[in-house]
Amino acid sequence: MKYIYMDHAATTPTNPDVLKAMLPFFSEKYGNPSSLYSIGQESRTVIEEARGKVAKFIGAKHDEIVFTSGGTESNNFALMGVAWANQKKGNHIVTSSIEHHAIINPCKFLEKRGFKVTYLPVDKYGIVDPDDVKKAITDKTILISIMHANNEIGTIEPIAEIGKVAREKEIIFHTDAVQTVGHIPVNVDELNVDLLSLSAHKFYGPKGAGALYIRKGTKIVPYLYGGDQEKRRRASTENVPGIVGLGKAIELAMQDMEEECKRLASLRNMLIEKILSEVDEVILNGHPTQRLPNNANFSFKYIEGESLILSLDMEGIACSTGSACTSSSLEPSHVLRAIGLPHEIAHGSLRFTLGRSNNEEQIDYVVEKLKKIVNKFRSMSPLYEKK
Amino acid sequence: MSVYSEKVMDHFRNPRNVGEIENPDGVGKAGNPVCGDIMELYIKVEDEKIVDAKFKTFGCGAAIATSSMVTEMVKGKTIEEALKITNKAVAEALDGLPPIKMHCSVLAEEALKSAIEDYYKKKEEVK
Ligand code: FES
Numbered sequence: 398m399k400y401i402y403m404d405h406a407a408t409t410p411t412n413p414d415v416l417k418a419m420l421p422f423f424s425e426k427y428g429n430p431s432s433l434y435s436i437g438q439e440s441r442t443v444i445e446e447a448r449g450k451v452a453k454f455i456g457a458k459h460d461e462i463v464f465t466s467g468g469t470e471s472n473n474f475a476l477m478g479v480a481w482a483n484q485k486k487g488n489h490i491v492t493s494s495i496e497h498h499a500i501i502n503p504c505k506f507l508e509k510r511g512f513k514v515t516y517l518p519v520d521k522y523g524i525v526d527p528d529d530v531k532k533a534i535t536d537k538t539i540l541i542s543i544m545h546a547n548n549e550i551g552t553i554e555p556i557a558e559i560g561k562v563a564r565e566k567e568i569i570f571h572t573d574a575v576q577t578v579g580h581i582p583v584n585v586d587e588l589n590v591d592l593l594s595l596s597a598h599k600f601y602g603p604k605g606a607g608a609l610y611i612r613k614g615t616k617i618v619p620y621l622y623g624g625d626q627e628k629r630r631r632a633s634t635e636n637v638p639g640i641v642g643l644g645k646a647i648e649l650a651m652q653d654m655e656e657e658c659k660r661l662a663s664l665r666n667m668l669i670e671k672i673l674s675e676v677d678e679v680i681l682n683g684h685p686t687q688r689l690p691n692n693a694n695f696s697f698k699y700i701e702g703e704s705l706i707l708s709l710d711m712e713g714i715a716c717s718t719g720s721a722c723t724s725s726s727l728e729p730s731h732v733l734r735a736i737g738l739p740h741e742i743a744h745g746s747l748r749f750t751l752g753r754s755n756n757e758e759q760i761d762y763v764v765e766k767l768k769k770i771v772n773k774f775r776s777m778s779p780l781y782e783k784k
Numbered sequence: 785m786s787v788y789s790e791k792v793m794d795h796f797r798n799p800r801n802v803g804e805i806e807n808p809d810g811v812g813k814a815g816n817p818v819c820g821d822i823m824e825l826y827i828k829v830e831d832e833k834i835v836d837a838k839f840k841t842f843g844c845g846a847a848i849a850t851s852s853m854v855t856e857m858v859k860g861k862t863i864e865e866a867l868k869i870t871n872k873a874v875a876e877a878l879d880g881l882p883p884i885k886m887h888c889s890v891l892a893e894e895a896l897k898s899a900i901e902d903y904y905k906k907k908e909e910v911k
Pocket of ligand 1: 721722723816819820821843844845846847885887888
């Protein structure tokens with residue numbers, strides 16, 4: 398059976414060219430970049446090359462990139478690093494209510510350690526109002542962290558404007574750009590950010606590799622302590638193959654980002670139009686236009702998402718849901734709740750995130766199968782006919 | 785690879801006894817307080833024996849499979865026997881459920897109990 402993967406926001410397959418670039422650094426070129434002999438120095442050279450590529454993509458300086466194990470570590474590094482470094486100045490952090498758990502959970506941890514966190518609400522499209530950010534700031538605020546684009550509903554936040562607010566008030570500003578880097582243009586100066594998290598496996602690079610951009614002069618302490626790697630900003634022997642893969646993936650992303658962006662957006666529009674016109678009682682979640690080119694998130698009323706996922710999987714289609722039934726907490730997605738969806742509508746949510754392997758024919762196939770599946774479960778649903 | 789047993793997947797794929805019964809002798813409703821799912825169970829009773837059962841469920845794979853299984857289990861049983869069916873028994877009949885999905889089977893047990901209660905109530909009314 399053909400397999401249709403539409404869950405690229407979860408992860409992407411490693412590009413074969415990326416893998417090829419990585420392989421020698423597992424076996425014959427295994428030197429530790431901190432070693433002075435030649436295979437060590439060769440590893441050092443490729444790491445710095447990769448750093449240059451990452452810096453170029455986001456418009457940063459070479460030295461402002463610190464390699465990490467991925468998005469989660471970058472986010473923890475940013476939050477904890479700024480919190481511990483600026484404790485004397487204040488204990489207040491401003492973030493949003495739709496952040497990834499890799500932001501929310503470190504914030505919760507910091508709350509237990511005496512920090513105060515404001516979780517800003519969003520509008521029905523998932524947008525954070527820069528004015529709200531402004532109002533939330535107190536003389537104790539040391540950090541603002543707002544994601545660039547939301548991983549579930551794809552909404553792109555007004556980061557540049559929020560950054561302006563942060564600048565005016567001279568507060569460190571972090572953005573979790575895990576969903577945008579490698580997909581849409583990201584420039585740290587245009588966005589007015591001081592810290593930015595990115596992760597390789599979201600754009601056809603390997604898992605376990607990411608980076609934190611740290612603007613020169615930002616007051617932050619390390620998250621990992623040990624050796625002198627990464628100019629003492631992040632200890633641990635560098636993940637050379639991973640870093641090489643990250644560099645290669647970002648280089649490849651840059652080559653055709655504009656065309657791929659357009660291609661995905663038109664596929665996504667096709668998917669949205671078809672579903673909204675061919676299935677009734679369905680809602681598009683997220684912003685109609687200010688959203689990631691590859692993201693479409695729907696709520697199918699009167700149906701539960703896990704049933705949809707299982708049935709689509711049987712047809713060879715992979716996507717995801719924010720239903721309570723698939724989360725270990727049995728709570729529906731906090732993002733869907735934050736945009737105001739009632740419990741039972743959050744239940745029937747389905748997220749499709751498109752990528753390089755997808756094409757028009759697959760969109761047709763998915764819509765056709767989905768229609769049948771939706772009908773089947775609606776006919777079984779005690780809520781459906783009682784509307 | 786599925787998180788569910790083959791039996792669960794079988795009942796999920798081809799749920800038995802979906803729908804409603806016209807003029808049922810008992811209707812049971814249960815809502816799952818944990819995740820917010822809902823089940824309705826309809827029974828037809830003749831001489832204290834459940835001769836038919838149908839269901840409608842808004843819920844996850846496990847909820848649908850346990851709904852389907854419980855309708856299969858009660859058919860042909862006396863009311864008294866049916867009352868003894870526990871959520872554990874339903875889960876076991878499906879070759880088990882992942883621990884986090886055990887609460888879904890409670891939906892089936894509760895809907896059944898509520899359907900039988902409704903049956904008793906209706907019987908009282910007729911008298
Ligand atoms: S019924 Fe919701 S998790 Fe099973």
